[in-house]
Amino acid sequence: MHFQLSRAQARSLLDGAFARAREHAMEPLTVVVIDGGGHVVAAEREDGCAPLRFAVARGKAFAALGNGVASGVVGERNAERPAFLASVAAAAEGHFVPVAGGVPILDREGQVIGAAGASGASSAEDETAVIAGIEAAGLGWGREPD
Numbered sequence: 001m002h003f004q005l006s007r008a009q010a011r012s013l014l015d016g017a018f019a020r021a022r023e024h025a026m027e028p029l030t031v032v033v034i035d036g037g038g039h040v041v042a043a044e045r046e047d048g049c050a051p052l053r054f055a056v057a058r059g060k061a062f063a064a065l066g067n068g069v070a071s072g073v074v075g076e077r078n079a080e081r082p083a084f085l086a087s088v089a090a091a092a093e094g095h096f097v098p099v100a101g102g103v104p105i106l107d108r109e110g111q112v113i114g115a116a117g118a119s120g121a122s123s124a125e126d127e128t129a130v131i132a133g134i135e136a137a138g139l140g141w142g143r144e145p146d
Contacts, residue, residue: 003025005035007104009137013105016136017044021121026113028050029120032057033105036113037089038095046120053096053119060102060126061117062095065121068112069144072127091143098143101126104141 010033017031024105028046035041045053063071066088075098078085089096100123105114116134118126134141 002108005033005041005139007041009067009139012137013130013133013139014042014044015133017046017116017118017133019136021027021125022044022127024125024128025057026121026125026129029118029126030054030057031118031130032061033116034058034061034065034114036065038062041114056097056119057101057126059092059095059097059117060099060119061115062092063098064102064104064117065112065115065139066096068104069103070100070104070127071117071123073144074098075100075135075142084091085138099123101130103127103130103134103141105134106142108140110140110142113143 020068030048032043033041060071103115104112107113117132
């Protein structure tokens with residue numbers, strides 16, 4: 001039986017990600033949490049975050065979910081395959097951003113049950129905020145499969 005991603009966990013994830021961002025004086029973030037079907041469970045933007053950040057954060061989360069690895073890993077692995085990345089982005093109807101900031105959310109058995117993505121700071125900072133949020137929600141995460 002797979003552990004489900006609840007709205008309460010998603011809200012806790014947002015709070016943890018924003019706490020990390022404020023502790024480290026990051027630029028304002030938008031964070032999106034999606035379930036295993038790619039549906040938005042929770043999303044929020046901090047004051048002062050640019051409007052396009054939602055689409056980018058969702059795209060990072062979707063890239064992580066769709067590939068089962070962190071969005072930055074997807075981009076790194078395919079850096080020399082731009083046609084492949086463009087094809088996947090087209091197939092995902094634009095909901096695919098293969099840069100760091102999207103991380104799979106894992107259940108107790110290590111299975112992917114969703115993903116979270118952030119946008120607003122540097123890509124590396126976005127990823128650290130998301131990981132802090134996942135941990136704050138008491139969930140597991142993975143950059144790459146074991």
